[in-house]
Amino acid sequence: MKRKYNILFLLIILIALFPGCEKFLDEELKGERSDVQFFQTATDAELALTGIYNCLTFADADNRIWVFGDVASDDAAKGGNPGDQADIDRIDNFNIAADNGNLETVWAIYYEGVSRANKLLDNMDGIEMDGERKSQIIGEAKFLRAYYYFWLTNIFGDIPVHLTTPTPEEMQKAKSLRVDVFNNAIIPDLQDAATRLPASQSLSQAGRPSSFSATAFLAKSYLLMEDWANAENAANQVIQQGGYMLVNIYNMNFQLATKDNLESIFTVQHLAGQDPWLGNRLNQWFAPRAENGYGFNVPTQSFVDEFEKTAEEVYDPRLDYTVGRSGQPWFNDTVMFDPSWSPTGYMQKKYLQPLDEVPRTLKADGELNFIFLRYADVLLIMAEAQNEQGKTGDAVGYLNMIRKRARECYLYDENLPGYGTIPEGLLPDVEDQGQSYVRNAIRHERRVELGFEFQRFFDVIRYGENYANNAFNDKENFDYNTNKFFPIPQKEIDTNFEL
Numbered sequence: 001m002k003r004k005y006n007i008l009f010l011l012i013i014l015i016a017l018f019p020g021c022e023k024f025l026d027e028e029l030k031g032e033r034s035d036v037q038f039f040q041t042a043t044d045a046e047l048a049l050t051g052i053y054n055c056l057t058f059a060d061a062d063n064r065i066w067v068f069g070d071v072a073s074d075d076a077a078k079g080g081n082p083g084d085q086a087d088i089d090r091i092d093n094f095n096i097a098a099d100n101g102n103l104e105t106v107w108a109i110y111y112e113g114v115s116r117a118n119k120l121l122d123n124m125d126g127i128e129m130d131g132e133r134k135s136q137i138i139g140e141a142k143f144l145r146a147y148y149y150f151w152l153t154n155i156f157g158d159i160p161v162h163l164t165t166p167t168p169e170e171m172q173k174a175k176s177l178r179v180d181v182f183n184n185a186i187i188p189d190l191q192d193a194a195t196r197l198p199a200s201q202s203l204s205q206a207g208r209p210s211s212f213s214a215t216a217f218l219a220k221s222y223l224l225m226e227d228w229a230n231a232e233n234a235a236n237q238v239i240q241q242g243g244y245m246l247v248n249i250y251n252m253n254f255q256l257a258t259k260d261n262l263e264s265i266f267t268v269q270h271l272a273g274q275d276p277w278l279g280n281r282l283n284q285w286f287a288p289r290a291e292n293g294y295g296f297n298v299p300t301q302s303f304v305d306e307f308e309k310t311a312e313e314v315y316d317p318r319l320d321y322t323v324g325r326s327g328q329p330w331f332n333d334t335v336m337f338d339p340s341w342s343p344t345g346y347m348q349k350k351y352l353q354p355l356d357e358v359p360r361t362l363k364a365d366g367e368l369n370f371i372f373l374r375y376a377d378v379l380l381i382m383a384e385a386q387n388e389q390g391k392t393g394d395a396v397g398y399l400n401m402i403r404k405r406a407r408e409c410y411l412y413d414e415n416l417p418g419y420g421t422i423p424e425g426l427l428p429d430v431e432d433q434g435q436s437y438v439r440n441a442i443r444h445e446r447r448v449e450l451g452f453e454f455q456r457f458f459d460v461i462r463y464g465e466n467y468a469n470n471a472f473n474d475k476e477n478f479d480y481n482t483n484k485f486f487p488i489p490q491k492e493i494d495t496n497f498e499l
Contacts, residue, residue: 048120055148059277062109072092073457075300079342079347094479097487103486104492106152117148118164121141146187147217153181155486157485158175159488182224197209199212199243212265213373219231223381228386242375244265245262250406256368268369282352282366283358291355308448322348324337353366379401383398388435403445404429407427443467
């Protein structure tokens, strides 16, 4: 029978069944169930799976991967008031100690996701339920475990890996090399997930991965390992068979009315107006203080300068879809952006909603998704993988698909000045002028296309020491070998003597 519920509905059930510990302290424990007793039915499996999804969301204010992907990069500055969130400022300036609170919270949240996935996978054999759904649950749990390890190893480098629930004796475990985290955990989990998950998910199941979500994630993982042939192969499978497409207007990926569209491959879902809370708190973290936000994660001049413009000063439309800047409407043409809202004069817009959707009093209760993977990323992975293998002529074709969509926003978005006509000279196709030229063009395109999607720092680092030193030439504390990964939290080092 087709399941009609959304994973967010399951999350509400899970939290309702397992409320905060304070209430339990005042009650006599009745009908307590051990892990073995709990993992008995299909309902138990679904609830445990939803618990794994719970660690994805930005309903938890401590989920701050944006600090590492954006603020640590050349795209963003901390923002906010000068003395607010000093630990974020320390990361922004590469003055990072192992007791930085942002390290501790991200480590704790994502390893909790790993732990929940291990617990479910350890117990799936003993659960009697429909075989097809059981296999899918295993696939979803492995996909999510890969997701958590992906972020952990990209942020911290070499990390401990557990693929089963450890015994007390196994808790002390040495770090695995980052390459082994990919080869022994992330990639095998995604390969298995791709064989178990359905080829697509219905809109009612938005937020659950499909087999092509897993394959796209494989392409992204191979990219970070510089395994170009496998990255090309995985990306090609998604392109040829996945059924995804670039939406006509770039900004449709970041609007409430058009989220979960055919460009979305895997997104972290949010739902406003719920008790317990399921809204996206990024809406408050990033919004200006004039709208009851905190004003963090603000664009740098370097990021704004990356966007191309014509001889007549017409910018790549992705700039104003992504950034609030002086002289431009903020949202809905009702108010102009005020550069005094930000210490850099700019604010990012991708995870913000206008006040007519989320009023000041409910600013933290956003409903936009976090987009981990979308089709544009896969096309850029394909372009990079091909170019690095010397297939530069093929690579520019995929690169130009991204540029074509960007310039053709003028044909579809009636809010753009001069709607209906592409401005002369806007975002011309990139020509094959050799591997090095196209490599730089791809890197440029990733920066403007995927800006403020929490990816830039990891791109800067993987491009190598010279590129990183140039990107961070204004950060006197930056040292490539020291700062390409972040310190493992001191609390974890004190607990695990093997680290």
